[in-house]
Amino acid sequence: xxxxxxxxxxxxxxxxxxxxxxxxxxxxxxxxxxxxxxxxxxxxxxxxxxxxxxxxxxxxxxxxxxxxxxxxxxxxxxxxxxxxxxxxxxxxxxxxxxxxxxxxxxxxxxxxxxxxxxxxxxxxxxxxxxxxxxxxxxxxxxxxxxxxxxxxxxxxxxxxxxxxxxxxxxxxxxxxxxxxxxxxxxxxxxxxxxxxxxxxxxxxxxxxxxxxxxxxxxxxxxxxxxxxxxxxxxxxxxxxxxxxxxxxxxxx
Amino acid sequence: xxxxxxxxxxxxxxxxxxxxxxxxxxxxxxxxxxxxxxxxxxxxxxxxxxxxxxxxxxxxxxxxxxxxxxxxxxxxxxxxxxxxxxxxxxxxxxxxxxxxxxxxxxxxxxxxxxxxxxxxxxxxxxxxxxxxxxxxxxxxxxxxxxxxxxxxxxxxxxxxxxxxxxxxxxxxxxxxxxxxxxxxxxxxxxxxxxxxxxxxxxxxxxxxxxxxxxxxxxxxxxxxxxxxxxxxxxxxxxxxxxxxxxxxxxxxxxxxxxxxxxxxxxxxxxxxxxxxxxxxxxxxxxxxxxxxxxxxxxxxxxxxxxxxxxxxxxxxxxxxxxxxxxxxxxxxxxxxxxxxxxxxxxxxxxxxxxxxxxxxxxxxxxxxxxxxxxxxxxxxxxxxxxxxxxxxxxxxxxxxxxxxxxxxxxxxxxxxxxxxxxxxxxxxxxxxxxxxxxxxxxxxxxxxxxxxxxxxxxxxxxxxxxxxxxxxxxxxxxxxxxxxxxxxxxxxxxxxxxxxxxxxxxxxxxxxxxxxxxxxxxxxxxxxxxxxxxxxxxxxxxxxxxxxxxxxxxxxxxx
Numbered sequence: 001x002x003x004x005x006x007x008x009x010x011x012x013x014x015x016x017x018x019x020x021x022x023x024x025x026x027x028x029x030x031x032x033x034x035x036x037x038x039x040x041x042x043x044x045x046x047x048x049x050x051x052x053x054x055x056x057x058x059x060x061x062x063x064x065x066x067x068x069x070x071x072x073x074x075x076x077x078x079x080x081x082x083x084x085x086x087x088x089x090x091x092x093x094x095x096x097x098x099x100x101x102x103x104x105x106x107x108x109x110x111x112x113x114x115x116x117x118x119x120x121x122x123x124x125x126x127x128x129x130x131x132x133x134x135x136x137x138x139x140x141x142x143x144x145x146x147x148x149x150x151x152x153x154x155x156x157x158x159x160x161x162x163x164x165x166x167x168x169x170x171x172x173x174x175x176x177x178x179x180x181x182x183x184x185x186x187x188x189x190x191x192x193x194x195x196x197x198x199x200x201x202x203x204x205x206x207x208x209x210x211x212x213x214x215x216x217x218x219x220x221x222x223x224x225x226x227x228x229x230x231x232x233x234x235x236x237x238x239x240x241x242x243x244x245x246x247x248x249x250x251x252x
Numbered sequence: 253x254x255x256x257x258x259x260x261x262x263x264x265x266x267x268x269x270x271x272x273x274x275x276x277x278x279x280x281x282x283x284x285x286x287x288x289x290x291x292x293x294x295x296x297x298x299x300x301x302x303x304x305x306x307x308x309x310x311x312x313x314x315x316x317x318x319x320x321x322x323x324x325x326x327x328x329x330x331x332x333x334x335x336x337x338x339x340x341x342x343x344x345x346x347x348x349x350x351x352x353x354x355x356x357x358x359x360x361x362x363x364x365x366x367x368x369x370x371x372x373x374x375x376x377x378x379x380x381x382x383x384x385x386x387x388x389x390x391x392x393x394x395x396x397x398x399x400x401x402x403x404x405x406x407x408x409x410x411x412x413x414x415x416x417x418x419x420x421x422x423x424x425x426x427x428x429x430x431x432x433x434x435x436x437x438x439x440x441x442x443x444x445x446x447x448x449x450x451x452x453x454x455x456x457x458x459x460x461x462x463x464x465x466x467x468x469x470x471x472x473x474x475x476x477x478x479x480x481x482x483x484x485x486x487x488x489x490x491x492x493x494x495x496x497x498x499x500x501x502x503x504x505x506x507x508x509x510x511x512x513x514x515x516x517x518x519x520x521x522x523x524x525x526x527x528x529x530x531x532x533x534x535x536x537x538x539x540x541x542x543x544x545x546x547x548x549x550x551x552x553x554x555x556x557x558x559x560x561x562x563x564x565x566x567x568x569x570x571x572x573x574x575x576x577x578x579x580x581x582x583x584x585x586x587x588x589x590x591x592x593x594x595x596x597x598x599x600x601x602x603x604x605x606x607x608x609x610x611x612x613x614x615x616x617x618x619x620x621x622x623x624x625x626x627x628x629x630x631x632x633x634x635x636x637x638x639x640x641x642x643x644x645x646x647x648x649x650x651x652x653x654x655x656x657x658x659x660x661x662x663x664x665x666x667x668x669x670x671x672x673x674x675x676x677x678x679x680x681x682x683x684x685x686x687x688x689x690x691x692x693x694x695x696x697x698x699x700x701x702x703x704x705x706x707x708x709x710x711x712x713x714x715x716x717x718x719x720x721x722x723x724x725x726x727x728x729x730x731x732x733x734x735x736x737x738x739x740x741x742x743x744x745x746x747x748x749x750x751x752x753x754x755x756x757x758x759x760x761x762x763x764x765x766x767x768x769x770x771x772x773x774x775x776x777x778x779x780x781x782x783x784x785x786x787x788x789x790x791x792x793x794x795x796x797x798x799x800x801x802x803x804x805x806x807x808x809x810x811x
Binding site: 023024071075076154158162167188198214216248 | 316317318319380383384387388394395398401403404408410411414418419422426428429430432433455456457797798799800801802804805808811
């Protein structure tokens with residue numbers, strides 16, 4: 001019975017190969033708002049199962065979670081489609097939640113961790129909706145030169161990407177710092193693996209960003225997003241920053 | 253009054269916000285806000301250093317319970333002053349230089365943020381604040397280097413910088429986590445006190461904490477200061493705007509030297525880490541200088557020149573001369589900043605007039621015709637070797653009679669000797685109407701430079717590390733066994749003397765090819781022309797990883 005609980009939890013807090021279910025569903029969705037909801041909601045059944053299960057997870061799950069995090073981070077290197085990349089990043093980040101859960105046994109902190117990565121990606125899904133509306137694609141390389149043609153939208157995508165790859169002052173940064181501080185003495189090699197995952201996120205994220213944004217402007221159907229819309233999305237980014245500062249007080 | 257340091261940190265960030273608002277309302281004129289704020293920050297920085305020089309006590313200010321601690325100390329105030337001076341110059345220069353660029357206002361906002369992050373890094377009082385500032389600098393530098401969003405080469409090389417900086421961020425993060433676990437505090441003061449009380453503390457795999465953290469901090473410094481194998485980004489980042497190159501070469505790459513100085517209370521307890529720091533610095537200084545000499549692109553040559561200088565700075569830390577490294581980074585920052593900022597003027601002038609006089613100097617530098625040597629070569633070789641060592645010896649003796657007891661001072665003496673000898677040798681090769689006068693001018697300049705360098709570095713020692721016992725312990729931590737050190741000194745002296753004698757001998761026989769070394773020389777030249785294949789290796793590795801990731805994605809059907 002216990003194995004079924006772990007498997008079910010591993011479906012929602014995705015571990016490979018069950019992670020393929022989430023990625024398959026996420027890639028099939030076309031409405032940004034549904035993606036927004038899915039990326040926030042998906043991991044919570046997993047957290048609830050772990051909470052209700054009330055049992056100690058086996059240690060080997062740490063290595064499975066690390067392998068998943070590394071696999072999806074590594075796979076993200078060759079991805080050009082930003083929605084697909086978001087799904088991979090979410091999978092990689094959520095897998096780390098298992099490690100935190102097993103080592104620290106804290107379900108509340110697990111929720112913070114999961115949200116700290118889900119929220120930036122949720123904001124990113126909305127911005128990608130705007131991008132697809134304009135270019136009919138979010139495929140880096142086919143779409144390029146967005147920074148020249150759509151400066152406001154580009155600025156917001158940059159900020160969302162920074163938040164997604166756990167840059168300072170965004171919640172992901174403090175979440176990563178807490179995981180690493182918790183693990184460093186008991187699991188130094190796992191910690192090194194997590195640092196590698198973080199490095200690969202930065203690699204794939206920035207490469208994707210520059211393929212999307214840099215270059216001469218392409219002809220585009222619609223103009224840049226309106227000032228009012230930019231302020232709305234910008235407020236979400238500011239909220240992310242504030243939640244990062246709040247999280248630093250809670251976790252550290 | 254030490255609270256002034258809080259204003260120095262806050263002003264650039266406030267300025268970034270106000271500049272953005274002003275530019276959106278007033279257009280390009282709005283950048284004046286950034287300039288006024290830079291002047292104001294400089295005024296407060298000056299007040300800060302004045303306080304520190306007048307013996308104001310060390311003080312910390314906590315902005316929140318967990319992190320956000322700002323410290324007022326000699327190192328922080330000095331570095332903050334240097335940063336504010338350089339960033340003011342860069343901003344003033346950018347007013348006209350960047351005026352035709354799109355995103356003019358954005359550029360100033362980024363410069364403001366970068367100044368704020370740099371100041372925050374040097375006055376950070378806890379590890380989290382230091383980490384935040386350290387990370388932010390890498391991010392902001394990426395956006396400054398890739399400022400021209402139409403330029404793919406600029407973005408490509410900005411990415412190289414980004415990934416190297418990210419690689420360097422991670423060891424520092426690991427070091428912070430280990431220190432926190434050992435002492436249950438993020439505060440640098442608390443950590444340094446605890447290290448002094450229990451330097452034998454163990455960490456993972458039962459290793460000595462100070463050694464492990466020392467190595468991690470050193471790696472972080474290497475990535476930031478372009479040490480060998482982590483240097484490839486530096487010579488290629490010239491596609492960014494010139495003011496950014498100036499800021500980067502004058503300020504940002506120096507962060508490695510600063511970081512090692514900040515962790516001096518930790519390095520003083522280590523036993524082997526500083527030797528490793530010395531070796532890496534030495535390798536970087538030598539390789540950077542060799543690569544600089546073989547470049548035919550002036551900008552890349554400048555990049556490699558900075559790499560060599562950074563190697564020298566790290567090497568100074570490796571011999572225990574921590575404060576000298578700070579003096580070096582300031583001197584290099586001002587010198588290199590001037591070079592970059594004057595580059596535009598030089599190019600403009602060169603377009604009007606190539607400025608190359610077709611005289612003896614032209615023959616020597618461009619046509620490669622050696623000068624006719626009339627003086628007795630053995631006498632000149634002796635002068636070349638004896639004059640610099642005598643000047644250096646007396647300059648060092650003037651500030652500390654017992655300098656021969658410090659191994660670090662002797663190592664630096666050797667480098668001064670080689671540099672001085674090179675200077676005099678260059679004079680010997682130049683054909684001038686009045687060679688005696690030129691020779692005397694060179695020697696007088698050398699005396700002034702050496703005396704200035706020695707006296708100022710001594711003053712830096714007194715200011716940054718007033719505790720003499722601590723300074724001696726730093727030299728001791730960097731020292732090696734006396735017998736082996738003496739053997740090395742004799743060996744290196746013999747190599748230098750033999751090398752110079754051979755150089756003079758070759759010069760005397762100018763024109764006759766030295767065939768014995770030719771095959772080796774060709775192989776060596778091929779190696780350095782490919783920059784030791786380091787870039788090729790990284791590119792190959794990147795392609796392989798990319799291909800492997802693609803293959804896995806195809807196997808797994810991209811889900």
